[in-house]
Amino acid sequence: MPVRERSKPGSQSALRLSNQRRILSTVSGGPTTQADIARTTGLSTATVSNIVKVLVELGLVATSPTTSSGRRAQLVSLSSTDGAVSVGIDFGRRHVRIIVATLDYRVIAEKEVEIPAGYTAAEALDIAANLLTSTLNHARVPRSSVLGVGVGVPGPIDRRTGTVVDGAILPEWVGVTVGMVEEIFELPVYLENDANLGVLAEVTWGSHAGTPTVVFVKVGTGIGAGLILNGVPYSGNIGLTGEIGHTPIYEHGLLCRCGNRGCLETVASTTIMIELLSRTLDRPVRTRDIVRMALEGDERAIRVVEEAGLAVGRSIAAITNLINPHTIIVGGPLTGLGEMLLGPIRSALKRYAVPMIMETTDLVMSSLGERAEALGGAALVLQQAGIKTAVS
Amino acid sequence: MPVRERSKPGSQSALRLSNQRRILSTVSGGPTTQADIARTTGLSTATVSNIVKVLVELGLVATSPTTSSGRRAQLVSLSSTDGAVSVGIDFGRRHVRIIVATLDYRVIAEKEVEIPAGYTAAEALDIAANLLTSTLNHARVPRSSVLGVGVGVPGPIDRRTGTVVDGAILPEWVGVTVGMVEEIFELPVYLENDANLGVLAEVTWGSHAGTPTVVFVKVGTGIGAGLILNGVPYSGNIGLTGEIGHTPIYEHGLLCRCGNRGCLETVASTTIMIELLSRTLDRPVRTRDIVRMALEGDERAIRVVEEAGLAVGRSIAAITNLINPHTIIVGGPLTGLGEMLLGPIRSALKRYAVPMIMETTDLVMSSLGERAEALGGAALVLQQAGIKTAVS
Numbered sequence: 001m002p003v004r005e006r007s008k009p010g011s012q013s014a015l016r017l018s019n020q021r022r023i024l025s026t027v028s029g030g031p032t033t034q035a036d037i038a039r040t041t042g043l044s045t046a047t048v049s050n051i052v053k054v055l056v057e058l059g060l061v062a063t064s065p066t067t068s069s070g071r072r073a074q075l076v077s078l079s080s081t082d083g084a085v086s087v088g089i090d091f092g093r094r095h096v097r098i099i100v101a102t103l104d105y106r107v108i109a110e111k112e113v114e115i116p117a118g119y120t121a122a123e124a125l126d127i128a129a130n131l132l133t134s135t136l137n138h139a140r141v142p143r144s145s146v147l148g149v150g151v152g153v154p155g156p157i158d159r160r161t162g163t164v165v166d167g168a169i170l171p172e173w174v175g176v177t178v179g180m181v182e183e184i185f186e187l188p189v190y191l192e193n194d195a196n197l198g199v200l201a202e203v204t205w206g207s208h209a210g211t212p213t214v215v216f217v218k219v220g221t222g223i224g225a226g227l228i229l230n231g232v233p234y235s236g237n238i239g240l241t242g243e244i245g246h247t248p249i250y251e252h253g254l255l256c257r258c259g260n261r262g263c264l265e266t267v268a269s270t271t272i273m274i275e276l277l278s279r280t281l282d283r284p285v286r287t288r289d290i291v292r293m294a295l296e297g298d299e300r301a302i303r304v305v306e307e308a309g310l311a312v313g314r315s316i317a318a319i320t321n322l323i324n325p326h327t328i329i330v331g332g333p334l335t336g337l338g339e340m341l342l343g344p345i346r347s348a349l350k351r352y353a354v355p356m357i358m359e360t361t362d363l364v365m366s367s368l369g370e371r372a373e374a375l376g377g378a379a380l381v382l383q384q385a386g387i388k389t390a391v392s
Numbered sequence: 393m394p395v396r397e398r399s400k401p402g403s404q405s406a407l408r409l410s411n412q413r414r415i416l417s418t419v420s421g422g423p424t425t426q427a428d429i430a431r432t433t434g435l436s437t438a439t440v441s442n443i444v445k446v447l448v449e450l451g452l453v454a455t456s457p458t459t460s461s462g463r464r465a466q467l468v469s470l471s472s473t474d475g476a477v478s479v480g481i482d483f484g485r486r487h488v489r490i491i492v493a494t495l496d497y498r499v500i501a502e503k504e505v506e507i508p509a510g511y512t513a514a515e516a517l518d519i520a521a522n523l524l525t526s527t528l529n530h531a532r533v534p535r536s537s538v539l540g541v542g543v544g545v546p547g548p549i550d551r552r553t554g555t556v557v558d559g560a561i562l563p564e565w566v567g568v569t570v571g572m573v574e575e576i577f578e579l580p581v582y583l584e585n586d587a588n589l590g591v592l593a594e595v596t597w598g599s600h601a602g603t604p605t606v607v608f609v610k611v612g613t614g615i616g617a618g619l620i621l622n623g624v625p626y627s628g629n630i631g632l633t634g635e636i637g638h639t640p641i642y643e644h645g646l647l648c649r650c651g652n653r654g655c656l657e658t659v660a661s662t663t664i665m666i667e668l669l670s671r672t673l674d675r676p677v678r679t680r681d682i683v684r685m686a687l688e689g690d691e692r693a694i695r696v697v698e699e700a701g702l703a704v705g706r707s708i709a710a711i712t713n714l715i716n717p718h719t720i721i722v723g724g725p726l727t728g729l730g731e732m733l734l735g736p737i738r739s740a741l742k743r744y745a746v747p748m749i750m751e752t753t754d755l756v757m758s759s760l761g762e763r764a765e766a767l768g769g770a771a772l773v774l775q776q777a778g779i780k781t782a783v784s
Binding site for chain 1: 411430434435436437439548550557558559604605617619621622624626627628629630631632633634635636638639640650651652709710711713714715716717718743744746747748749752753
């Protein structure tokens, strides 16, 4: 759950929000009269009328007079897609990517810029703010049309405080808050962990819409999982979910930056793969080199990929035994490896998962590649606004 | 999710069920007029009136005339608790337990009988059917007042078919279906895995009502977990969740009945504890002996308990890193060990979980002990009927 969400389940405001979403969900199927909305949802016409008023003020829907069975009626439709947009921004170790999307999920602008390694969060946010302004200008979208910005950061977010906490893959981000980002962007901001945005993108823009239970495992500089459970993005107690990178798999493995030993990240992250390959090649290697070398048949690259895959697969087996998902999606900068990474993951899954669970779980590579997180950021804004998605 | 639930999310019947639960939830706070129900829920008075009619037919609520602001109105209240009851039945390795509860969660009858080890499912179900009849007679509850029977079995249930599947702790249960049990009990039956009933009991009858995310880890003949996620019992894709007993923790450990190697169950179940102690004592040991011996200070019993606790704790750490629960409850026949079992679990959790996640997670022993599963069975029936609980 992103950090702007404050309403308690069961409270009046949660009920209002739930009714709001029901109505938006109905309208997003096509223009509908208020009377029909009431019939479909079972809500009273007074409730429907009140909520529609609020949604009109928010700019999410528009009303127009019509007739129904010869009587005057109010037709409610989603606001023109020439209007509001949502923005997704994703920060990686060496890049920032922006995506601008309309309310009906059309991407109208997309851009990625490199940022220097070892940047501070302030520097990265400044670069992103400029990118945001130039992208909106270029797409001729006025700032006032931006519903919000969904921002992905490579670290866990404590949703009690809306702060990036220790354990961030990029330590530069620790301590950054929603408020800080909102001040710089001058727009409403939703801050979320990158793997959580990845899974949201997969059920929104990917081919997994409507899948109730999805695990998105991002294998990159760090390793983390985003979860959709029972059709809803899952955030647990304080928002620190999917921290599978810090579950030890080798009792006497390397020390991890988290203080534990033999964590999955010390075995299967691109960080360790780069370290191993750079040492043996005696020159600096980048993530894209791992993919290129392995695809070209370099035995050393194939070996590190295979061992990473086996370790990731073992962790995924434990996840699978626990939450019995419909689908597991592997994402991150190594997706280009395809079966070369997926094969060893599948082998380990077969070895360590309960057979009947493994047989009924789909294991696939993300089709969104490196766009997943920014797409997830844009989806998050729309989802928060109550626009119909697979997960609302 | 228990096996009688057939309605698809988002379908008309799911919407009706959701509205039904909203109304029951409102009424369970005390008698309420139909107009007030409409105001509270935002539903139209016609919808409320229709659903109340259905609930009256189901015997769940009763209506009585009243006046409100000087006008005639219909007062809706939960049916008299002299009426409908729900029944929970739990099958263990050596016992069957029954609990009869009223709609307002009063236990009005409870009984446990021993059954011979190595029983067939048919024998156990016959014993349970007789126990059901005699318990209802003794409590002077007519069979027609039984809303349903929630039955706990020590194995995973494939909810696509409503069948106990392979992996059951007691292989005798494999292949048993809801239909078979309904035929024998001549009542509506909800079949559920025992650990899933355990967690439902904890949030219904235990001190964990209202806790949104709870993991109940049952350490017994087998080891399994029941999950409440986002306030809802979680059942994943085909209902095979919480199978943590079959996640390998020792690469070269013992072969497990599931075909994997070094599974948690081969290290920390009461089965293996009994095997280890019986061998060293050269006489048969029962579960209750482990508890007694350890509490009396027997070093051998203390050692097997400690090693089991460390292994269970390591598995719980992986769960904690993944789903960041509010509360972890340890249940099963060893709860009497208290801190003797909880201590090593906590040590392992501290060692293997992400510190900030561990610090914000409560780890406690079940206060319901061996009653948890039968209580959960009774709670399941009430929950399915839509009676307000912490999790509906």
